Amino acid sequence: MRSDMMLKQVSAGRMAVTKSVHVASYTSRRLSTKVASSSSSSMGCSGSHLRSPQTQSGRSLQQKFYENRILDRYTSQEPKKVTLRQLVLFGRQLTEDKLIASANYVRSELPVRLAHRISDFQYLPYIAGTNPHLKMVYDLYWRAFDEFRKFPPVKTLDDNRRFCDNVKKNLLEHSQVIPQLGMGVSECADLVSPDEIDRFMNQMLISRISRRTLGEQHLVLSEQFDDDLRAHLGLRPSESFAQLGAAPRGFATQRIGIVRADCSVAQIVHECAHRAAGVYEDAYHLPPGSAPQVLVEGHTDATFMCIPAHFSYIVHELLRNSMSHVISRFAGRLEDAGPDGAPAFPPIRVTICSSHNDIVVRVSDESGGISADVLPYIWSFTHPLKAKRLHNFHAIHRMEARIDEVDSVSPLVSFGFGLPMSRVYAKYWGGDVTVHSLPGYGVDAYVQLPRLGNVVENISARRPPQQTVV
Numbered sequence: 001m002r003s004d005m006m007l008k009q010v011s012a013g014r015m016a017v018t019k020s021v022h023v024a025s026y027t028s029r030r031l032s033t034k035v036a037s038s039s040s041s042s043m044g045c046s047g048s049h050l051r052s053p054q055t056q057s058g059r060s061l062q063q064k065f066y067e068n069r070i071l072d073r074y075t076s077q078e079p080k081k082v083t084l085r086q087l088v089l090f091g092r093q094l095t096e097d098k099l100i101a102s103a104n105y106v107r108s109e110l111p112v113r114l115a116h117r118i119s120d121f122q123y124l125p126y127i128a129g130t131n132p133h134l135k136m137v138y139d140l141y142w143r144a145f146d147e148f149r150k151f152p153p154v155k156t157l158d159d160n161r162r163f164c165d166n167v168k169k170n171l172l173e174h175s176q177v178i179p180q181l182g183m184g185v186s187e188c189a190d191l192v193s194p195d196e197i198d199r200f201m202n203q204m205l206i207s208r209i210s211r212r213t214l215g216e217q218h219l220v221l222s223e224q225f226d227d228d229l230r231a232h233l234g235l236r237p238s239e240s241f242a243q244l245g246a247a248p249r250g251f252a253t254q255r256i257g258i259v260r261a262d263c264s265v266a267q268i269v270h271e272c273a274h275r276a277a278g279v280y281e282d283a284y285h286l287p288p289g290s291a292p293q294v295l296v297e298g299h300t301d302a303t304f305m306c307i308p309a310h311f312s313y314i315v316h317e318l319l320r321n322s323m324s325h326v327i328s329r330f331a332g333r334l335e336d337a338g339p340d341g342a343p344a345f346p347p348i349r350v351t352i353c354s355s356h357n358d359i360v361v362r363v364s365d366e367s368g369g370i371s372a373d374v375l376p377y378i379w380s381f382t383h384p385l386k387a388k389r390l391h392n393f394h395a396i397h398r399m400e401a402r403i404d405e406v407d408s409v410s411p412l413v414s415f416g417f418g419l420p421m422s423r424v425y426a427k428y429w430g431g432d433v434t435v436h437s438l439p440g441y442g443v444d445a446y447v448q449l450p451r452l453g454n455v456v457e458n459i460s461a462r463r464p465p466q467q468t469v470v
């Protein structure tokens, strides 16, 4: 009886939750020109593209011309890209001068990266630009662009603390961006060609990761520097050193922020497996320890240079997919598994391979494979099958695409977002995620990432040349 209930829950879970999420009417939201015309940084325009000036926003052409002149100054600059190795080397032997140089790099780099994405919004077809969700992100980006470009040069540790407060505030505000973009593109799915909107999403998300990486790296370096300085001065945690003008001469720390030079692949896989198993056991009310086992094989002592938060996100998403589909497929076996009986589910095998240049991780399951009608669109944000699920973003306000969000986002709500977002993370660092479906048997998913941290961030500043309206 109990397992019968479980079986029903398991197979109905994702569907049921998906259906219960409020799906906003596309037409009622799309033409919200009131929103589009009220802001000081309206995307609205009269031509087929948003860049052309217009009067409906109530702002003078002169003002728009002035704003776009400023934007052009920034979009004419290429981002100064970094490698993981540079981040690591920079943090070692971190002095006050270097910390301040780091702050000024982030201060001048963020507006350049934001300007390129603001420009992407302006070149979206007009009708997409009136979407209130996309408009909201556009406004957030303009505000952040203005704040960072106007922030005075950082000269002292105290200036840096103020700058860090600004970065933190910005990161928090922008945690709404993914849900807003998701809702925006889902509502524009039949207005803009799928290739164009996928390109737009990929650019937005990869650039977002790049800005967060720079911001978070600087924040963590600053915190680590302050902690070490406090310890060096013998101050208790409650004692402030806000008045301290500068660090003592010769003071340096050996910290590398959010990067790890020798991250253990197997350890991350084990952590993600543990987390994913717990999530699905809770969600489906399975007995503790009954989720599919994750067997880790191959080069289990491999290490590499990475940002663990990024690598964990990818591994966790792949394991989540495997677990949920293996559980759904074999839920009927729960009935037969006694307390000492064989595990109900076939295991998920994770094979680690470490070569000189790359780390490759294969996640193999017996989920039955990806159905033929879904398979061609697994990387798309906008195919109707996917776009419909992006409506689920109406149910949440914030998403940072981090593994520690599992507590705030139900595993039963599917956004169709895990695979494309994982690939965005991998591509950002010059890697990739690929998926092979073995019909009727299972799925093999591969993550490949450069091992040595010497690949420059894969962000493109330029817009793709072609724009089409469907």
Ligand SMILES: Nc1ncnc2c1ncn2[C@@H]1O[C@H](COP(=O)(O)OP(=O)(O)OP(=O)(O)O)[C@@H](O)[C@H]1O
Residues within 6 Å of the ligand: 317, 321, 322, 325, 365, 367, 368, 369, 370, 371, 374, 378, 413, 414, 415, 416, 417, 418, 419, 420, 442, 443
């Ligand atoms: N291991 C797998 N076995 C069977 N089907 C899979 C597997 N991995 C992915 N799929 C299929 O590919 C689709 C897309 O996967 P993706 O991770 O992008 O989105 P999702 O899992 O549906 O939602 P989200 O990841 O946002 O929770 C899934 O809905 C599922 O149909």
Ligand SMILES: [Mg+2]
Residues within 6 Å of the ligand: 317, 320, 321, 417, 418, 419
């Ligand atoms: Mg998924």
